[in-house]
Amino acid sequence: RKTDQELLQRALYDRLTGLTNRQMFLDSLEKALARAARGQRQVILFFIDLDGFKNINDTFGHMAGDQVLQRVAQRLVRCVRASDTVSRYGGDEFTLIIEDSPMDHLEDFAQKILNAIAQPYEIEGHQAYLSASIGIARYPDCGKDVQSLIGAADRAMYTVKKGSKRGFGLCGEFAKPAPEN
Numbered sequence: 001r002k003t004d005q006e007l008l009q010r011a012l013y014d015r016l017t018g019l020t021n022r023q024m025f026l027d028s029l030e031k032a033l034a035r036a037a038r039g040q041r042q043v044i045l046f047f048i049d050l051d052g053f054k055n056i057n058d059t060f061g062h063m064a065g066d067q068v069l070q071r072v073a074q075r076l077v078r079c080v081r082a083s084d085t086v087s088r089y090g091g092d093e094f095t096l097i098i099e100d101s102p103m104d105h106l107e108d109f110a111q112k113i114l115n116a117i118a119q120p121y122e123i124e125g126h127q128a129y130l131s132a133s134i135g136i137a138r139y140p141d142c143g144k145d146v147q148s149l150i151g152a153a154d155r156a157m158y159t160v161k162k163g164s165k166r167g168f169g170l171c172g173e174f175a176k177p178a179p180e181n
Helices: 004-013 020-037 051-060 062-079 103-118 148-161
Strands: 044-050 085-090 093-101 122-123 126-127 131-139 169-170
Touching: 004 169, 020 085, 020 093, 020 131, 020 148, 044 103, 044 148, 051 062, 051 122, 051 126, 062 085, 062 093, 062 103, 062 122, 085 169, 103 131, 103 169, 131 148, 148 169
Parallel strands: 131 169
Antiparallel strands: 044 093, 044 131, 085 093, 122 126
């Protein structure tokens, strides 16, 4: 029984961060979309890519980079409700699935995530800084199935990356850079 639980844990959760992994994320998003379709509700998908993460790995090494990814994961979890899904999509990319949330606070929520990620990271006695580019897609406005919604969020994120980075964009709308602190 313990071995079965360990195998399930490895299959569905990211070993480094403890967040759900890509496979569990895809399953969770599919279920969220099904619930939303039945209840005529919206689902919001955030696709988050860390800006400048390669510099941390190159400067401090991969072990330090792993510690930073763990801290980013913790910060993201603190930003969301217990009912939301935070996943490590892969590498330095994370996703959030938000259900049953008022849409009028979307920009404030995106800014909260950007601010959390932008806080300094203590590495070997030095402070390192990261920013993030976030793509946001809403079901059903931006996509009616898992792949189209992911594609819309991914394209919105790359629009931010091509611009100023450190900001967020909603599918079909212009990217918004984060204000300078």
